Amino acid sequence: MTFPVVGMIGGGQLARMTHEAGIPLGIRFRVLSDTPQDAAARVARDVVVGDYRDLDTLRGFARGCDVVTFDHEHVPTEHLRALEAEGIAVRPGADALVHAQDKGVMRARLDALGVPCPRHRLVDDPADVARFAEEVGGFPVVLKTVRGGYDGKGVWVVRSAGAAEAAEPFRAGVPVLAEEAVDFARELAANVVRSPHGQAVAYPVVESVQVDGVCDTVIAPAPGLPGELAGQAQRLALRIAKELGVVGHLAVELFETRDGRVLVNELAMRPHNSGHWTQDGAVTSQFANHVRAVLDLPLGDPRPRAPWTVMTNVLGGDYPDMYPAFLHCMARDPGLKIHMYGKDVKPGRKVGHVTAYGEDLAEVRARARHAADYLRGAIDE
Ligand code: ADP
Numbered sequence: 001m002t003f004p005v006v007g008m009i010g011g012g013q014l015a016r017m018t019h020e021a022g023i024p025l026g027i028r029f030r031v032l033s034d035t036p037q038d039a040a041a042r043v044a045r046d047v048v049v050g051d052y053r054d055l056d057t058l059r060g061f062a063r064g065c066d067v068v069t070f071d072h073e074h075v076p077t078e079h080l081r082a083l084e085a086e087g088i089a090v091r092p093g094a095d096a097l098v099h100a101q102d103k104g105v106m107r108a109r110l111d112a113l114g115v116p117c118p119r120h121r122l123v124d125d126p127a128d129v130a131r132f133a134e135e136v137g138g139f140p141v142v143l144k145t146v147r148g149g150y151d152g153k154g155v156w157v158v159r160s161a162g163a164a165e166a167a168e169p170f171r172a173g174v175p176v177l178a179e180e181a182v183d184f185a186r187e188l189a190a191n192v193v194r195s196p197h198g199q200a201v202a203y204p205v206v207e208s209v210q211v212d213g214v215c216d217t218v219i220a221p222a223p224g225l226p227g228e229l230a231g232q233a234q235r236l237a238l239r240i241a242k243e244l245g246v247v248g249h250l251a252v253e254l255f256e257t258r259d260g261r262v263l264v265n266e267l268a269m270r271p272h273n274s275g276h277w278t279q280d281g282a283v284t285s286q287f288a289n290h291v292r293a294v295l296d297l298p299l300g301d302p303r304p305r306a307p308w309t310v311m312t313n314v315l316g317g318d319y320p321d322m323y324p325a326f327l328h329c330m331a332r333d334p335g336l337k338i339h340m341y342g343k344d345v346k347p348g349r350k351v352g353h354v355t356a357y358g359e360d361l362a363e364v365r366a367r368a369r370h371a372a373d374y375l376r377g378a379i380d381e
Helices: 013-020 055-063 078-084 094-101 103-112 127-137 161-165 225-244 286-294 322-330 361-376
Strands: 005-009 027-034 046-049 066-069 121-125 141-145 155-159 176-180 184-194 198-202 208-209 214-220 250-259 263-270 309-315 336-342 350-358
Touching: 005 013, 005 127, 005 208, 005 286, 027 055, 046 055, 055 078, 066 250, 066 286, 078 094, 078 208, 094 103, 094 225, 121 127, 127 141, 127 176, 141 309, 161 361, 184 225, 184 263, 184 286, 198 225, 198 250, 214 361, 225 250, 250 286, 263 322, 309 361, 322 361, 350 361
Parallel strands: 005 027, 005 066, 027 046
Antiparallel strands: 121 176, 141 155, 141 176, 184 198, 184 208, 184 250, 208 214, 214 309, 250 263, 309 350, 336 350
16 A cells, blocks of 8 residues: 555644545545544544654654644644654654744744744833834734744733733743734735645635634635735745745735735644635645645645635534534525534634635625524524
8 A cells, every 4th residue: 555644743623624635635644633532533543642742652653654744833843853853754844834833933034034024023021012112113012922822812912011011921931022013904814835846836815804813704815905916925925935945735824004015924834724715615625735745746726616715614602503503504505515623512612614605705705604603603594
């Protein structure tokens, strides 16, 4: 059997959907999951339950894999380097992945490459935050712990020196990055996939709408984005992927400023929520292309299949059982694509997403919105 084994560290929905994409490719899939109840562990046959922070667990897991990749960026960098030193194919490798793990390292590298970012620097304490605010023209400023954040956890908007004084981040004991609060027009994502060969593909630039720091809706392509700026964002993402030596899917989260520029917010080196639309809306999904890239296979066509595709996340609401609502959504809109992660419903937790596509953006967007709200139990008709 020459079809390889792809090992994924992390058993969440990204692993579950990567597994799904690998099935028609004939590859075998192994997952290192925190618990047997995680989204991917519920569906994959070859599951190791263990702690990704433990080097011996990682070693044992990697032994059965041709290549190891990730559904999150929390594996300690020194463990990744140890695995690489032992000859294990880790993709993306530690030298690339560290830029998605540590916002301080990422900002320093992007500065060196001349990539436009919000003004920023590491800060020592609340008094230093006040000095930084003066340097960038006043409050508000944004504070971020350099490691360990996701979905807006680890990010604080600080509106005054007094608030900086009380700021949580300094309590976590990790370095704190201060950034100017960008008054952006909207958030975009430029997603690309790169293989070890250096082949790369770029998806259309999308708009990502965040609610309370969590991705709510993604519109592909970003409506009204001038072709020139979209091209610039795609070239920027391809350049970052190449310079950092990324292998696999790279999401470059961007702010579109009111004067028509893009600034890089952050990087994710794995399948990303801003790319879920590609499952139904692109010739090759981000998940399939991530698998192809980490195996150094030729990449698939990233082009869209419809003029507009809209993905909306389904968050847990007050009803633990979504099944009745799910029936209603299917009956109401047979063209709707529903993706459930098999997770227990908890308020605010991402438990699935819905995707609609078609010719008319307003209509497509309304269909995705309705289904997500109905599944959550926020509306009942
Ligand atoms: P996470 O690691 O949680 O994804 P991000 O750095 O992406 O953290 O920040 C989460 C959200 O906070 C962003 O999507 C954006 O809405 C807001 N944000 C982050 N940095 C800034 C900034 N410099 N200016 C304005 N808003 C910001």
